[in-house]
Amino acid sequence: MRKIDTLIHARWVVPVEGLERLLENHAVAIHHGLIEAVLPADEARSTFEADEVIELGSHVLLPGLINTHTHAAMNLMRGIANDMPLMPWLTEHIWPIEGEFMSPEFVADGTDLAMAEMLRCGTTCFNDMYFFPDVVAERVEAAGMRASVGMIVIDFPTVWAANADEYLEKGLALRDAWRGHERITTVFAPHAPYTVSDEPLAKIRTYADEMDLRVHMHVHETTFEVNDAEQKNGQRPLARLKDMGLLTPNFLAVHMTQLSDEEIETCATHGVHVLHSPESNLKLASGLCPAQKLIDAGINVALGTDGAASNNDLDMIGEMRTAAFIGKVAADDAAAVSADTVLRMATLNGAEALGIAEATGSITPGKAADLCAIDLDAIETQPMFDPVAAVVYNASREQVTDTWVAGQRLLADRRLTTLDEAAIRARASEWQTKLAAKDKDSQ
Numbered sequence: 540m541r542k543i544d545t546l547i548h549a550r551w552v553v554p555v556e557g558l559e560r561l562l563e564n565h566a567v568a569i570h571h572g573l574i575e576a577v578l579p580a581d582e583a584r585s586t587f588e589a590d591e592v593i594e595l596g597s598h599v600l601l602p603g604l605i606n607t608h609t610h611a612a613m614n615l616m617r618g619i620a621n622d623m624p625l626m627p628w629l630t631e632h633i634w635p636i637e638g639e640f641m642s643p644e645f646v647a648d649g650t651d652l653a654m655a656e657m658l659r660c661g662t663t664c665f666n667d668m669y670f671f672p673d674v675v676a677e678r679v680e681a682a683g684m685r686a687s688v689g690m691i692v693i694d695f696p697t698v699w700a701a702n703a704d705e706y707l708e709k710g711l712a713l714r715d716a717w718r719g720h721e722r723i724t725t726v727f728a729p730h731a732p733y734t735v736s737d738e739p740l741a742k743i744r745t746y747a748d749e750m751d752l753r754v755h756m757h758v759h760e761t762t763f764e765v766n767d768a769e770q771k772n773g774q775r776p777l778a779r780l781k782d783m784g785l786l787t788p789n790f791l792a793v794h795m796t797q798l799s800d801e802e803i804e805t806c807a808t809h810g811v812h813v814l815h816s817p818e819s820n821l822k823l824a825s826g827l828c829p830a831q832k833l834i835d836a837g838i839n840v841a842l843g844t845d846g847a848a849s850n851n852d853l854d855m856i857g858e859m860r861t862a863a864f865i866g867k868v869a870a871d872d873a874a875a876v877s878a879d880t881v882l883r884m885a886t887l888n889g890a891e892a893l894g895i896a897e898a899t900g901s902i903t904p905g906k907a908a909d910l911c912a913i914d915l916d917a918i919e920t921q922p923m924f925d926p927v928a929a930v931v932y933n934a935s936r937e938q939v940t941d942t943w944v945a946g947q948r949l950l951a952d953r954r955l956t957t958l959d960e961a962a963i964r965a966r967a968s969e970w971q972t973k974l975a976a977k978d979k980d981s982q
């Protein structure tokens with residue numbers, strides 16, 4: 540008998556990568572945070588002696604979900620400005636609030652709230668773009684989650700940095716501080732083509748090439764963005780980014796709702812990853828990202844929620860369903876963006892986009908034990924013919940019972956083990972009072 544830390548028995552296991560699409564009555568063996576083996580339940584019992592044995596008799600075990608685009612601390616602005624398009628939403632509501640309230644405390648409390656919500660829907664890893672990324676990294680470290688933290692750059696001064704050089708300097712210091720961390724990586728995060736000028740973008744390109752780092756950016760989010768750029772610069776934003784040499788396999792383009800066939804081809808040729816955020820695109824009426832067309836062109840498409848101020852949740856299970864439904868309409872084809880495709884977008888494709896697929900994204904021996912368990916015994920998922928279809932088309936995040944990151948059980952039978960739910964709720968309520976006094980529309 541081999542001694543291991545944990546043995547999880549599940550009615551179904553969906554590894555996402557490998558030969559088997561669906562395994563029934565299997566177990567996942569975990570030792571030192573890594574997946575040691577995935578094997579039939581009986582064989583597992585006779586092979587391993589585990590310190591902890593968990594029986595999930597009516598659950599499906601999936602790789603942890605990867606939210607590839609969010610602004611975690613914006614959870615504190617959930618619901619503050621609704622029913623308006625991107626630019627008025629940003630310039631008349633969100634940026635004024637950020638201008639007044641942004642602080643390390645805001646980011647710490649907002650990130651904790653976001654991580655609590657994410658763990659409760661099976662998310663194990665997120666790609667963040669927000670102020671005080673040093674605080675984000677510290678909160679992630681304390682909570683035990685996995686994250687890719689953005690070295691943000693934007694042309695205007697904020698409480699985080701006064702100018703582009705300071706944003707870059709602070710970003711690079713963050714990278715140095717967290718380099719080699721098992722769960723935390725850093726990526727460049729220039730906000731958008733309309734807020735970052737050529738000079739800092741050229742520096743980012745040089746650094747990203749030299750250090751082989753990802754570049755995470757909102758691109759072609761709305762028709763306004765594209766038309767405005769054409770009018771002001773005589774060029775569409777993607778063409779400018781291409782000319783600047785930014786379109787490489789390190790480039791992560793979020794939104795991408797306005798794309799010509801030629802632009803899709805360019806992205807495919809240059810190995811660009813697309814981070815699809817369908818619910819934010821719908822709520823702000825930004826447009827539809829042609830997900831199936833991108834996939835057919837060979838582009839890696841991953842999934843993200845965007846921040847809770849434009850979604851208004853961080854529910855990756857709901858996001859999968861929306862991505863599947865909207866993907867079918869966009870392609871005018873019910874077979875487009877299938878349940879299996881969308882689950883891959885929410886797991887392995889996310890890991891590939893973030894450059895961490897060697898460590899996570901599928902239930903594969905040797906990878907970290909980043910997992911989530913969903914109980915399919917509920918009325919809402921009965922009868923149950925296919926666990927993958929059930930998760931995508933009719934399960935809800937309330938059915939997520941357990942979430943593990945690197946073998947640590949961060950959600951145990953719906954109880955958060957590293958985050959204090961009551962304290963998080965109390966802090967959110969305090970911020971609500973402060974923010975409501977500023978934003979008249981929210982009262």
Ligand SMILES: CSC[C@H]1O[C@@H](n2cnc3c(O)ncnc32)[C@H](O)[C@@H]1O
Nearest residue numbers: 610633668669670691693730757846
């Ligand atoms: C520089 S920190 C990130 C910055 O992005 C803003 N933001 C949030 N959601 C969106 C979106 O969908 N498009 C563009 N910008 C967005 C956020 O408020 C921060 O200021």
Ligand SMILES: [Zn+2]
Nearest residue numbers: 610757845846
């Ligand atoms: Zn965003």
